[in-house]
Amino acid sequence: MLSFEVPEGYRFDFEEYLFNTERHRLTQAKDGWKSFYWLDKKRKLVKASFHVHVDGNVARSPYRATFGGVDFSSNMSQKHLTVFIQSVEKFLMDINIQTFQIIMSPQHHNNSSFSKHFQALVDNGFGNLKSDLTAVIKINSNSFESRISNSARLNLKKSKNLIFSRHDKEQYTEIYDVIKESRKERGYEISMTKSQLIKLAEQIASKTHFFGVYKNDVLVGGAVCFEVSNRVLYAFYVGHLKSFETLNPTGYLYSQVYKFCQENNFELLDLGTSAENGKTKFSLLEFKQSIGAEPSLKLTFSKKKLDD
Template sequence: MEEYSFYEGELTPDYKLAFELAIFNRREHLLLQSLTGWSSFYIINKKERSIVAAIFFNTKDRVAISPFKSPFGGIDFCEDVPNPILFNFLLFVEEILHRNKVTKVILKNPPEKYNNLLPAVTTMLIDHGYNKMEDISAIIEINAPNIESSLRHSDKRRLLKSREAGLTFQKLNIDHLRDVYTFIEECRSSKGYKLSMEFRDLEKTVQTFPHDFLLFAVFYNDRIAAASISIRVKRNVLYDFYHDHHKDFNYFSPVVMLINGIAEYCYMEDIKLLDLGTSSINNSTNVSLLNFKLKLGATPSTKFTFEKTLA
């Protein structure tokens, strides 16, 4: 275990990442969330001069949160980091934050399917005295070119009717961002909901990561019936950030065709996980929405938020 050490602060460029940082933990995205207030913590493999784990907190009013303004952030790490090292690293991070007068820590981890060691991290945080709040993500594991075999009979029938009626799935150029955003915003508004992100903030993020944001839509002639804004969180994970459909197409349930098309794209691009997100509305699980996602072939994956008040 002597080859590992813990570090706070910015590292010199000669340290290389031994794993892929999720987009929400990349420096460019952190600075979009806030230009100031960041603390960086790393586990270093001294022999390899490599970074094997990282976590980033933004502190405001003595509350340290990871991430500051993203669906999740939390700890990112190689899957071969020994558990005792991770356990002690979390203690190290907490001690530094406490020394810096932080009174509360909030940590939003990704869904546990993202990393095989995340369930172990959950246990470690509980052992360290953190309280956990649970949400459920729905994730499709991509092992076939489409999801049709996992659909219930009624959804297979809707998919067939959609095709017979002339509905088509398309991947759109990022130049259509405003059109897709406006469509989804109007669909949500008709149901009494608001999008969590203003267009100007989304546009700025897309301009920073132009290759990591993907647009998909289902069309009837030239009219959008359903659409998605998705984020390639990692090489092997696509996150369906926003999607919705117009009520005029309820009969066809065009989201079935939309998700089937996105799954096919994932298969072609060797993306292993399609994250359909949580099903929470106003901090409460929408059971019917979750069940709809599960009937599309998704499986539930727990997504935890941890909190601890520091004495």
Template structure:
């Protein structure tokens, strides 16, 4: 089967052909434009027989190095479930041959549970052939959204008890409609400082994300007696995947673990809106496991999947 490489520079051309693969929000041109960098190369793999685009890959260049992504949770190569691994390899080789001379390229893929088994095997096959090295392998956790209630997905009696306690104390879950970004950003920042995690978005970044992508970003909260005690910022990755970008809680309410009730509400939101996967994010820091966080997510019914970053130095 014959394929054609389509190469674009700084979004000078965006093909209008149909995509034969799942497209992730972080790899869309609109989001790539917000990630910064000096130059952006995007490559498409066109099937000449059916005129469909079978793969897409963007590289952002900064200071002589390539990144996919530069500023996002993941980037990587999107491709059809039926694309042969040999054809995927040819696409990646062709893309790298088209890039300008770079010092290195780093690629972070989506969590493996986003992909089919054949896609996972194809990625490993290609990067082994290309002698790319794993620079980081993170552990990600996702909850499959089914007809079961969230209470039924939880596999910890203690977490179920905390859910009941939240209901007994009349905690209120809600989607924030009238957004007080300064209040929300400050709340998340305090929570992350307490956990020794840096804040990755400025207040301006947060406001801009909601202004540019109102259909992709949402904020949910838990309220007790008019006080905000837990907050989540979520991102719609696809129509079937919702990602919890930030989870934060109030230190005074830790004995209630309001994050559990918060995730319960988001899970029900996913059920109502036909999402299939609720991504709770990683439980690692540069590949080093936070066992307590991993156990917390697993007890909520989340399953582990690997999130791989590859690195090549020229």
């Protein structure tokens, strides 16, 4: 049954991804959100949730985040998932939404959910607007070194004198500055200002991790990671200063974040997309594959209201 709120006494039968939680949604936009839930009244369970941001005649999920889409229980039927999306679409079209856009979570985050979500969107007439390749490392008991290519293993030896550190709140600005500088050196912009990132990190502090790599006392590289679920750690920003390229700071950084994932029972390390100007950047994808990552699809679907 479709609902616009969670009734008292109901519990969620699934975990919402970080970007779909209320605390993160409100960092994307303070208002404009519409939420939908699919309820199992007999068991008092929320079987699915879907949050969209409405701006004029456009509805988006997410609004300003990496991905959105429907979160749902592993035992929700394909029929109910399809009807849920259909019901949400009908409500939005009735309030004169003209365009409905959804960015799905990457395939490897949950292959079964991805397949069900994909088919439910297709069955409701959504079209694939865009496709990106993310790269994910599956975490297991094997060492990082045993999983990477021979060339990556040789490069990792160059970083033997580097020191890895997990940063606390007072050091967040240092990490941001070194990542911003690393992007500037390579001709790229950074998507968030320092104040935006620090504010986000404070609002979702328990899900945010800042890591740094040092050569002696000099910070030469850093990473900002988010726990997007209890299974997945997402490397949001990663970078190192160009003058320390020969020491392979990024390779070393990933090796240590991999160990962090092992110690904290994560199942996947998501390295993000490998794209530039809307197309796959092959050199970046190949680097990620050389350190043990597998390609994973991230799809954007869209549907426009037909003229009456």
